[in-house]
Amino acid sequence: MHTAHAHRRLALIDLGTNTFHLLIVEMPTVPGEKPLVLLRTKAGVRLGEGGISKGVIAPEAYARALHTLAGFKEEIELHEVTETRATATSAMRVTRNGPDLVRDIFEQTGIQVDVIPGEREAELICAGIRQAVPLGPEPHLLMDIGGGSVEFIIADEGTIFWKQSFEIGAQRLLDQFFPNPAGIIPAAAVAAEQDYLNAVLAPLAAAIKHYKPVSLVGASGSFDSLADMQLGELRSEAHLPPFTELCLASFQDSYRHLLSGNHEQRVALPGILPMRADMLVVAAVLIDYVLGISEITRIRTSAYALKEGLLAEMLVN
Structure with missing residues (x-):
């Protein structure tokens, strides 16, 4: 993946059941050095609210998730990120419409979410x-x-x-x-x-x-x-x-x-x-x-x- 600058910039997204986190770092060019943190932010999405106990992501929570990721996508573009890794946990693991949300996120933002086991x-x-x-x-x-x-x-x-x-x-x-x-x-x-x-x-x-x-x-x-x-x-x-x-x-x-x-x-x-x-x-x-x-x-x-x-x-x- 060739970009105009040689920097490897990484966006890490943690899509939790309450909170979505975004961490953007510039990877070190010298091995052993620490990555430079460019942005560390979070959003209270409450993905589980009104539905997780019924095995579903409620419509309002679903909309909040998409809205939050659209905002994250803007930050990712602004920081000229070269690689994005997104993981999702419990709420998307166990809900009937979790897979739909993964698909919608990809269609609307191009971010591929990896749903990981516990x-x-x-x-x-x-x-x-x-x-x-x-x-x-x-x-x-x-x-x-x-x-x-x-x-x-x-x-x-x-x-x-x-x-x-x-x-x-x-x-x-x-x-x-x-x-x-x-x-x-x-x-x-x-x-x-x-x-x-x-x-x-x-x-x-x-x-x-x-x-x-x-x-x-x-x-x-x-x-x-x-x-x-x-x-x-x-x-x-x-x-x-x-x-x-x-x-x-x-x-x-x-x-x-x-x-x-x-x-x-x-x-x-x-x-x-x-x-x-x-x-x-x-x-x-x-x-x-x-x-x-x-x-x-x-x-x-x-x-x-x-x-x-x-x-x-x-x-x-």
Whole structure:
């Protein structure tokens, strides 16, 4: 592929169930150098809203997806990108009209979307987190809470010991346990979610018991939000450091606030992205559950996930 300039510019798109991410980098000409980040942006698409639990992408969400990708396409052209890689995860994996959306995206933007399985998603997330967090020789529990699925990986800096993707993302949990999130989440709903997680996450509990991870590293929006709540301000994608230490007391404090307020009060909490406020409730129940079964006290949030994992892989190959 010959272009006017010799630069290899790469666009990486992660089409998540809640959020679409775009990362544009210029690849190094000298091996071993880091790629130059030209653009890092995201859009709250809520692809799973109003349909993922029924196995379909709702019309409004479908339209938002196409609109967002048209915008991404403009950025890609503006930055004279030479190669685009787009991956889609849970929402497009499991919905009846996911394949239609893949086709429409290609027809309208020329972007070919690769729908990847959960196991592959977990591998890429691990590769991304390793770019942000020095894991060292001890095993850690890595966790990515998406809108559709949640990936758990137990890994150190060089080895993945165990990984599994569960279709229990925040949009699904919201649909199932907190369908009318205007008010305060009922205590019975919290208990029901905990019981559900107890049943579904039995393989995770067994893996934790076996590998004894020493810390939790969380990637994705819910963890970013909790780190922002700790700081008391909402940070843009470009301003996030590679990782943040999330103090356990701060998490517990945020969790209490999320459980005690109604929708308006949650949205008003410092550091909260309004579209994430309700999902954060069910996500925090999930994080609290995982902390409970693992007895982990150290939490770090990683700003890097799937798309950075893809980039790391492409730098090697």
